[in-house]
Amino acid sequence: MSDTTIRTSDAEQTRERQSIESTPEAVSTDEQEANENEVCPECSGSLVTDSEHGETVCRDCGLVVEENEIDRGPEWRAFNASEKDNKSRVGAPTTNMMHDKGLSTNIGWQDKDAYGRSLSSSQREKMQRLRTWNERFRTRNSKERNLKQALGEIDRMASALGLPENVRETASVIYRRALDEDLLPGRSIEGVATASLYAAARQTGTPRSIDEMIAVSRVDDMEMTRTYRYIIRELKLEIKPADPESYVPRFVSDLDLSEEVERGARELIEDGRQAGLLSGKSPVGLAAAAVYAASLLANEKVTQSEVSEVASISEVTIRNRYKELLEAKQVAA
């Protein structure tokens, strides 16, 4: 009696286990991939990658060839489609470039439903009212409105300066922090936005000079530098002095010079670094001088005034620096 009961429950368990283990195959098909072009070093049997355990295993002898590969799949398992819907938690990416991180409700302007059909006139009126209120709630308080405007400004200036998206992201984060720490009162949105972008550009290694910044900003350099200092002090941002090399590519391309010049300029700067003559000198001046000197060495001469033009630095500074750089190169060589 007891024997039979045990046996039936055993059988049930086995069946259950089988059903559990067999269903995932149906949902996620790529748990084991065959590696056609590779064979096992031991028995030359075919290899399979087990993405769940991050291993590459021989199908015949079981030898583990590679371990710790990255499993890019989800950490959960789903046994049917509805579970997959439930457990999956991916969605649209958030971005700091929008004042609400792109997470708020957005009602489209087309008067179409989800199937693309036009709405009835009463529905249209309803949607229009919803749009109005949605917009009011979305930019309800002053901070939100402030942020919205500032991010618009950052975007505009970044475009004008040809700064990539990651810089805008960084600038947005900085601005958001400044706003959170109540650094704004007494300062203009423009000023803080400009300072944020300037700081972000330097942090991400694609610096723009203060001159360039104020050229596209609506604030003057006094306010800009004052705000910038304030921001980095209050937010404790650590900004290293700009590396002269980070200016080189832009100058080179603005002057239509070759890669050889760019390489030469970098080497000159490196030699100058070894000789210890970079500290205290303006990075822009160094970069401009290095580009000028490299253009001479590569027989692609550009004039000092041309370089001073694109670098917005005086010719005198270029002269002084490039002499020093060439001397340092002599020593290094």
Next chain:
DNA sequence: ATGGTTTTTACTGCGTC
């Protein structure tokens, strides 16, 4: 506020095209 350092401004002389 101050002093030291760096950059800019303005000017000059030289050589070349």
Next chain:
DNA sequence: GACGCGGTAAAAACCAT
């Protein structure tokens, strides 16, 4: 003569104290 370049002196800007 215009231009590029090198140099200088003085003014201005910048930075740490």
